[in-house]
Structures are given as structure tokens and as C-alpha cells.
Amino acid sequence: MALSLLVLLCLYRAVFGPFITNRIVGVSAIGTKTLIILLLMGFIYDRVDMFVDISIAYALLNFITTLAAAKYFEIKGEV
Amino acid sequence: MIITYEDIIIRTLTRVLAPFLQIYALYVLAHGHYSPGGGFQGGVMLGASMILMVIAFGLDTTLKRLSEKADTILFVVGLLLYSGVGVLCLALGGNYLDYGKLAEILPVTIAKARSLGILFIETGVALGVMGIMVSLFYDISTGGLPPAREGR
Numbered sequence: 001m002a003l004s005l006l007v008l009l010c011l012y013r014a015v016f017g018p019f020i021t022n023r024i025v026g027v028s029a030i031g032t033k034t035l036i037i038l039l040l041m042g043f044i045y046d047r048v049d050m051f052v053d054i055s056i057a058y059a060l061l062n063f064i065t066t067l068a069a070a071k072y073f074e075i076k077g078e079v
Numbered sequence: 080m081i082i083t084y085e086d087i088i089i090r091t092l093t094r095v096l097a098p099f100l101q102i103y104a105l106y107v108l109a110h111g112h113y114s115p116g117g118g119f120q121g122g123v124m125l126g127a128s129m130i131l132m133v134i135a136f137g138l139d140t141t142l143k144r145l146s147e148k149a150d151t152i153l154f155v156v157g158l159l160l161y162s163g164v165g166v167l168c169l170a171l172g173g174n175y176l177d178y179g180k181l182a183e184i185l186p187v188t189i190a191k192a193r194s195l196g197i198l199f200i201e202t203g204v205a206l207g208v209m210g211i212m213v214s215l216f217y218d219i220s221t222g223g224l225p226p227a228r229e230g231r
Contacts, residue, residue, distance in 0.1 A: 054115050057107065057124060060100055064131050067089065071134055 003040075007033050024069050031062035093135035100128040108205050112194065118201030122208025129213045138220060147217055154210025160203035164196060176200070 007030055014026030035055045042051025101124075108121030132141045165176045173180035178196025182189045 050114055053107065056103065057116075057120065060096070060103070060124070061127060063096075064127050064134075067134055068130070 003033055003037055007037075020073050024066060024073070027069075028062065028066045031058070031065075035059055035062070089135050093131055097128045097132055100124055100131070104128070104205075108201060109198070111201050112197055118204030119208055121201070122205035123212065125205065125209040126212030126216075129209075130216055133216065133220065138217070142217075145213065147214065150210050150213050150217070154207045154214070157203045157206025157208075157210060161200055161207065164199045164203070168196075 010026045010029045010033065014023050014030065017023040017026055035058055038051055038055050038058065039048070042048040042055075045051075104121045104124035107116035107124060108118060111117035111121065129141060129145060132144070164178075164181075168177045168180045169175050171180040171183055176196075178193045178200075179189045180192075181196050182192035185192055185195065187195065
């Protein structure tokens with residue numbers, strides 16, 4: 001529950017963020033919180049071994065997404 | 080178009096992370112019928128590792144590792160593996176992709192043949208997805224031109 005509220009706070013920053021860096025960091029933080037929620041769901045359903053696989057993949061792809069977005073905006077010169 | 084990142088943190092992290100990502104993709108691919116994952120997800124992660132290398136080391140270094148010709152050969156082989164297993168099952172008297180018929184030419188039981196068949200299919204799908212992803216990324220990042228003519 002508390003994590004969902006934190007996701008909403010990060011969503012505010014990602015949508016209304018004044019600069020592009022705020023948005024990128026907001027999206028990245030949402031990804032990290034989603035990962036933790038996934039692991040907690042794994043504990044609830046009692047199948048952590050399955051959910052750990054999904055979380056690792058999610059974390060790696062989230063990292064690559066953030067990096068690619070940062071590089072794109074660096075080349076465009078908006079930062 | 081894509082310039083080399085001179086950031087030591089990202090280059091070092093990529094040097095550690097890219098092999099881990101590829102090994103993990105192989106695990107997801109090979110374990111796909113017991114746990115979440117499978118051919119498509121494994122292929123996406125293999126392709127993402129190449130995209131990560133382009134981000135960190137630039138396009139030229141990555142093209143030396145995996146040229147566009149090798150990439151094309153990879154996804155053609157993946158497609159051939161997929162359709163080849165399907166047509167092989169058809170030739171053995173079953174339906175298309177009816178893996179149970181593979182037990183007639185492999186020295187295994189029918190249940191084992193089904194498990195092996197889905198592994199072949201998933202390997203084909205993974206190679207295809209990875210090849211198409213990397214090929215699209217190369218084409219987008221060079222604007223469709225060969226890298227030599229771009230004048231970076």
C-alpha cells in the first residue's frame with residue numbers, strides 16, 4: 001500500500017516534472033518500486049523463485065531504458 | 080550519429096553487465112518451459128545486451144563484434160530452425176509443429192520429444208527476435224546508411 005502511494009508520488013514527478021531529467025529519474029524510480037512490488041507479490045503467492053526471475057529481467061531492462069533515454073536527450077542537447 | 084560515451088562508470092558497468100545479461104538470457108531461454116520466460120524474452124534480452132553495448136561503446140565497436148551480415152545470418156538461421164522443425168514434423172506424418180512425431184527419429188520417448196521440440200522452437204524464436212531487434216536498432220541509429228558513408 002505504502003509503496004503504491006510512493007509510486008503515485010514518483011508519477012507526479014514523471015508527469016509534471018519541470019525538466020527532462022526529473023522525468024527520467026521519476027520513471028526510473030517507478031521501475032524500481034515496481035520491482036519491489038513484484039517481489040512482494042511473489043511472497044504473497046508463495047512462489048518467490050518464479051518472481052525473482054521476472055524481477056531480474058525487469059531491473060536490467062529498466063536500467064537499459066534509462067540509459068538509452070539519457071543518451072538520447074544528451075545527443076539532442078536538451079539537458 | 081551515435082558518439083562514444085566517455086563515461087568510465089557506464090563503460091565499466093557495461094563490461095560487467097553485458098555478459099551477465101547474455102548468460103541470463105540463455106538461462107531464461109533454456110528454462111522457459113519450467114519458469115516464466117521463453118524464446119521471445121530470451122531473445123529480447125540478448126538484443127538488449129547488444130543495444131547496451133552500442134550505448135556504451137559506440138556503433139563501430141559493436142559492429143566489429145557483430146556485423147550486420149552475421150546478424151542477418153543469425154535471424155535467418157533462427158527462422159530456418161523454427162520452420163524446419165515444423166516441416167520435419169509435417170514430413171513425419173503429423174501436423175505442423177506436432178513435436179510428438181519427433182520421437183520417431185530421436186532415441187527418446189514421446190514426452191521427451193515434445194520437451195525437446197519446444198526447446199528447438201524457442202531457440203529459433205530467440206535467435207530470430209534478437210536478430211531482428213539488433214538489425215532494427217542498427218538501421219535506426221545509422222539512418223539506414225552504411226556506417227562508412229555517414230561521415231561521423
